[in-house]
Amino acid sequence: GAVVSQHPSWVICKSGTSVKIECRSLDFQATTMFWYRQFPKQSLMLMATSNEGSKATYEQGVEKDKFLINHASLTLSTLTVTSAHPEDSSFYICSVTGDGEQFFGPGTRLTVL
Amino acid sequence: DAKTTQPTSMDCAEGRAANLPCNHSTISGNEYVYWYRQIHSQGPQYIIHGLKNNETNEMASLIITEDRKSSTLILPHATLRDTAVYYCIVRPTGGFKTIFGAGTRLFVKA
Numbered sequence: 001g002a003v004v005s006q007h008p009s010w011v012i013c014k015s016g017t018s019v020k021i022e023c024r025s026l027d028f029q030a031t032t033m034f035w036y037r038q039f040p041k042q043s044l045m046l047m048a049t050s051n052e053g054s055k056a057t058y059e060q061g062v063e064k065d066k067f068l069i070n071h072a073s074l075t076l077s078t079l080t081v082t083s084a085h086p087e088d089s090s091f092y093i094c095s096v097t098g099d100g101e102q103f104f105g106p107g108t109r110l111t112v113l
Numbered sequence: 114d115a116k117t118t119q120p121t122s123m124d125c126a127e128g129r130a131a132n133l134p135c136n137h138s139t140i141s142g143n144e145y146v147y148w149y150r151q152i153h154s155q156g157p158q159y160i161i162h163g164l165k166n167n168e169t170n171e172m173a174s175l176i177i178t179e180d181r182k183s184s185t186l187i188l189p190h191a192t193l194r195d196t197a198v199y200y201c202i203v204r205p206t207g208g209f210k211t212i213f214g215a216g217t218r219l220f221v222k223a
Contacts, residue, residue, distance in 0.1 A: 034210070043216060049210065091154070101159060107155065
């Protein structure tokens with residue numbers, strides 16, 4: 001199966017700062033990546049679909065100006081949480097599709113103080 | 114909204130088979146049944162998927178009813194490391210926009 005990495009694995013930041021999370025597909029080119037977030041004891045919630053070379057498609061209720069997604073290459077998508085607040089603290093997970101399957105990254109835990 | 118219904122939690126004794134049910138009564142003809150699991154603080158892990166025939170791999174078996182309205186994931190010999198949340202998902206062929214439901218929290222006990 002595909003290997004998906006995320007960086008950083010965890011991050012702590014102050015309220016009002018911006019945080020960038022990277023998602024990399026290590027062994028194949030991914031034209032589409034997905035971003036999810038997960039609050040404690042809840043299921044994964046799809047945030048957006050990231051398409052290489054074009055604008056991301058956001059799910060209803062997800063602020064596109066707050067969660068900036070860039071998919072500049074076939075192996076890298078980034079999620080930037082702008083002006084983070086404590087309520088943005090969550091587990092962020094990316095996913096890539098390839099070989100007819102969907103594979104998930106290990107997740108990034110964001111804590112906003 | 115998720116298209117599947119699963120029990121909130123289940124217990125299983127170590128070494129015994131864990132049978133996790135899933136109801137997907139509104140499944141469409143082109144939708145597959147997928148199972149993923151998520152161990153605490155990790156990303157979801159693919160387990161198995163099927164369309165209408167029963168499937169088996171090194172991790173588990175998937176039994177789909179003839180009318181395709183429900184399925185059961187079977188872990189033949191559960192270990193403590195199988196403690197996780199198991200998600201049953203229906204998804205069309207070639208579609209990867211996976212919507213997760215609440216899943217089943219499986220506790221494997223020694």
